Amino acid sequence: MEQIALTINDRQLSASSGMTILEVAKENSIDIPALCYRQELSPIGACRICVVEVERSETLVGSCHTPIAQGMVIHTHSKKVLQVRKTMVELLLASHCGNCFMCDKANICELRSIATDLEVGLPRFQVKKRYYPVEDASPFIVRDLTKCILCRRCVSACNEIKKEKVFGIAYRGFDSKVVVDFDQPIDKDVCRDCDVCISFCPTGALSKHGEIGEEKKGEPLIISG
């Protein structure tokens, strides 16, 4: 395999041709955040959180899908890059429902964790929030697309790992949506005992039905003045 010489953050590195910038960075313990990319799936290129600066390129490039090239000079954490990543997360949060305090996945949500890393607080942009009714017709999966950030990992996971092609994208622009068939609430038999998409969803948009206990869990905490 041909070896490629490149520079990342002033470090001279060598890697095999065909690798992406993100893969090389990871191999060298350089941490680039990624939201739509997952090692098990082919790159999607949608979220743009993983962008890096490549010298002589006018725009930033997506590190998860851009192959390395001989002599590339890359900056993964320049001021320009960090500013764009922050804006990206802030944009995602601006239209997000923001009900983190009652989200089951709050503690494992990748959007929140990246927002924390990049020190993004309350979004300053005023924009309409996405709202969709919760889809809970299926006994195997609950979809709450109000929380969806359109990373498309569920689509790829279903296509590539399960090869079921349950999901597709419909509508355009801000109204884009991950849909099943002609935008029906999900209720597919193939989803029985699968969970693949659920495990790939970075947010609380996909989950299993919660187990509701029969016992009383305790008194609600009442704060008296």
Add this chain to the structure above:
Amino acid sequence: MAQQRIVLRNCGVIDPMQISTYLDRDGFKALKKALAGVTQEQIIDEIKLSGLRGRGGAGFPCGLKWELAGKAQVDEKYVICNADEGEIGTFKDRYILERDPFTLIEAMAIAGYAIGAKRGYIYLRAEYHCLLDLLKNAIGQAKEGGFLDQFDIDIREGAGAYICGEESALMDSIEGKRGEVRYRPPFPPSRGLWGKPTIINNVETLMNIPQIIFNGGHWFSQLGTEQSKGTKVFSVSGDVKKPGVYELVLGSRLRELVEGLALAEKVKMVQVGGATGRIIPYEMIDMPLAFESILGAGAIIVFNETRDIIDIVYRVMEFLAEECCGKCTPCREGTEVMVEILERFSRGGGLETDISLLEEVASAMMLSSLCGLGQAAPIPVVNSLQYFRSVYENRIRQN
């Protein structure tokens, strides 16, 4: 500089339904010349020598694109003519297709021979359905005349999405998928339609090819400026007395086109290049029309003193938000944020902080969007803040 007809040389002269009228004007002689003893490399060298650059907006060197595809050692390759013409204010490709489909067919056949492709597609804008019969008739007549023995041309109609004019979304659309942008690399000349090497060129770019082969690349390179060779066809609309299609040698002044030919008066600003094109104030009207200064796909929209800059920018942004494919975060969310802010300004509102938010989102979109739509969508906004900032500031003050 002046008007010169290279691309439009047959428009209005030949009968688009009769190939014989085209043959009388040296039709298919360039193709014959190419097929008779000229090698594929020689054709590509001639195109490179001509300095022809893409007329679809980006201005990529045509010869270089062909060379990349030509070099690929694969049996199956494709030529695509981009006739999606979705840009606001462009109607030049339609004008050309309506009047001279034969030159386009000849050009595609030459392209096919040059890169080693046996099949080509014309991707026709959905709204141009009315041209389908005319194009089919022209292809049929060219086949009967034996001009398409080694190259087949098919027409694919779009479904009404602006984004399908973008090359990668266009290819997805031809493949029968949802028209959505692919990340690059790989670029189409290495992996394009159905994963095969593909060249994709705008109608007008291709229209130049037969003339270049016929007269030589050197002849073509004599016209225009240092980095912009040949002519450009412009679609002029808006507050002008004579809207229409004009072909000018590259490097001509914007004033010559807007005031000289289209007879505009009391011009306040001009948008050059369509929805994502730059908006420049009247003071800059002496700019040369060329890739090194200002050009785009050749849409020239003129606004007179009665027009409000914020209104214009707001409506353009609404269009772009509507046409965004929705794949990448900056464009999908950013256009929506901009629409909301601009809508507030257009209603007479707007806050001090809105201007810096617009600038921040604009910069992120331009730097990180996946395709040209998101990367260029903020340009009108940025220009309006550059040249007409006081209009925004007045609104904020009055608010």
